[in-house]
Amino acid sequence: xxxxxxxxxxxxxxxxxxxxxxxxxxxxxxxxxxxxxxxxxxxxxxxxxxxxxxxxxxxxxxxxxxxxxxxxxxxxxxxxxxxxxxxxxxxxxxxxxxxxxxxxxxxxxxxxxxxxxxxxxxxxxxxxxxxxxxxxxxxxxxxxxxxxxxxxxxxxxxxxxxxxxx
Numbered sequence: 001x002x003x004x005x006x007x008x009x010x011x012x013x014x015x016x017x018x019x020x021x022x023x024x025x026x027x028x029x030x031x032x033x034x035x036x037x038x039x040x041x042x043x044x045x046x047x048x049x050x051x052x053x054x055x056x057x058x059x060x061x062x063x064x065x066x067x068x069x070x071x072x073x074x075x076x077x078x079x080x081x082x083x084x085x086x087x088x089x090x091x092x093x094x095x096x097x098x099x100x101x102x103x104x105x106x107x108x109x110x111x112x113x114x115x116x117x118x119x120x121x122x123x124x125x126x127x128x129x130x131x132x133x134x135x136x137x138x139x140x141x142x143x144x145x146x147x148x149x150x151x152x153x154x155x156x157x158x159x160x161x162x163x164x165x166x
Contacts, residue, residue, distance in 0.1 A: 016146035018084045019138035026108050029131045030115060033124030046120050057118035064110030070096040071103035084143065091151045093158050101144075101162050105135060140164065 019025075047053075074095040075082050081089070082104070096103040109132070116124030147155045 014146070015087055016084055016139075016143040018142050019134070021084060022105065022108065022135060022139055025131065025134060025139070026112055029127050030112065030124060033116065033121055033127045034119065036123035036127075037119075037121050040123070042122055046122060049118070049120055053117055053120065057114045060110045060114030060117060064107040064112075064114060066107070067096065067100075067103045067110060068107030071107065074103075084139070088147065088150060091147065091154055091158065093162070098162060100166055101159070101164050102140060105140070106165055109135075 072082055074092050074097050077095075078090040078092045080092060081087075100106055109128070112131070113125070113128065115121075116128070144155075144159070148159075151158075
């Protein structure tokens with residue numbers, strides 16, 4: 001058992017063991033959605049993009065980028081890596097992580113939705129649900145178990161104060 005640079009008690013030095021790196025899950029689902037749009041047509045017409053579509057898409061993309069960038073900045077300031085295949089060095093509980101335990105994933109979902117709206121892709125939007133289930137149980141649940149083993153009471157306290165998503 002050791003101490004991290006912020007003085008938090010650490011025990012486990014492994015990784016969360018997520019099923020796949022989250023950016024790859026988002027990218028694969030995005031590509032699957034775009035391919036499905038071309039291969040599996042819907043019996044209804046998808047509306048042409050108008051100003052409202054672009055405003056909604058832009059809003060989702062910008063807010064998503066802000067969430068993800070703030071989360072990455074918090075990790076960088078704490079000296080802990082963002083990639084899930086590297087051991088966590090510090091428990092980040094400040095900045096945007098004081099509002100959401102997973103702001104980078106929230107940002108990635110907003111970006112994903114923004115791309116779906118901009119591309120007028122029903123399949124990207126439909127695939128958001130299976131992607132969310134995969135991220136929740138294949139990534140976040142494993143990360144939470146890892147962080148609880150690694151930071152024990154400090155993580156349990158953080159988990160009790162801050163919501164998982166928003």
